[in-house]
Amino acid sequence: MHARAETATAARRSFRPWQGLASAITFLTIVPVPIAGEAGLGSAAVWFPVVGAAVGTLAGGARLLSGLALNATVATVLAMIVLVVVTGALHQDGLADTADGIGARGGRDRRLAVMRDSSTGVFGALALIAWALLLVTTVASLDGDRALRALVVACALARWAALVHAAATSPARADGLGASLHVGRVALGVASALAVAAALAVCGLVAGAAAILTGVVVAVLSVAFARRTLGGRTGDTLGATVAIVEVAVCVVLLGVWQG
Numbered sequence: 060m061h062a063r064a065e066t067a068t069a070a071r072r073s074f075r076p077w078q079g080l081a082s083a084i085t086f087l088t089i090v091p092v093p094i095a096g097e098a099g100l101g102s103a104a105v106w107f108p109v110v111g112a113a114v115g116t117l118a119g120g121a122r123l124l125s126g127l128a129l130n131a132t133v134a135t136v137l138a139m140i141v142l143v144v145v146t147g148a149l150h151q152d153g154l155a156d157t158a159d160g161i162g163a164r165g166g167r168d169r170r171l172a173v174m175r176d177s178s179t180g181v182f183g184a185l186a187l188i189a190w191a192l193l194l195v196t197t198v199a200s201l202d203g204d205r206a207l208r209a210l211v212v213a214c215a216l217a218r219w220a221a222l223v224h225a226a227a228t229s230p231a232r233a234d235g236l237g238a239s240l241h242v243g244r245v246a247l248g249v250a251s252a253l254a255v256a257a258a259l260a261v262c263g264l265v266a267g268a269a270a271i272l273t274g275v276v277v278a279v280l281s282v283a284f285a286r287r288t289l290g291g292r293t294g295d296t297l298g299a300t301v302a303i304v305e306v307a308v309c310v311v312l313l314g315v316w317q318g
Contacts, residue, residue, distance in 0.1 A: 154302040
């Protein structure tokens, strides 16, 4: 009994309530955050929308502040650079690799092999160009305040959509990032509540609902794609889901606000 009590006490002392947040920040950004003990990605899942909102705040803040002295296009390009740098181009790399996999001829094994290749092919390059052009032209069409709000919500919903993608698909490989991200029902439920609350609070009922619906649609389509073409998720399909949702939400918000 005494040994069991000591074990329980040690477990309580080693518990860190913000350990999952630190793990999410370390995984989703280049910000070095010390993590006490072991923290898997499963414990970080709840915090994905929160970290996404923080990333969007940095990018949107860059757009808002630089827009005071520069034109909207230049300010948006700077915001995009902040977005890519802060995240270590993690999601853009996934988008490019997934696009190359789509363009590869052959079956599932061939596509997975192409996606694992570190070089970027024509389809990957085109996907990155399309992503950058859509993001810049869309966000540049918004005033500074709305650009900030759009990026906050887009980045939060994008990381949430990646959780949906992970929860609804099995790993396509036994190793790699896609296999290491396990999202439980409770974690997904809390993350969903946080993402929905952020969208509605930041963008209002109509625009927020439109952004949420966009995230749901892209997440469902990404799940269907991964299952059909690859037999499951990979780290690249997770990253591609994030990148596509970011742009899609910004496009839809532009349509709602200009409608």
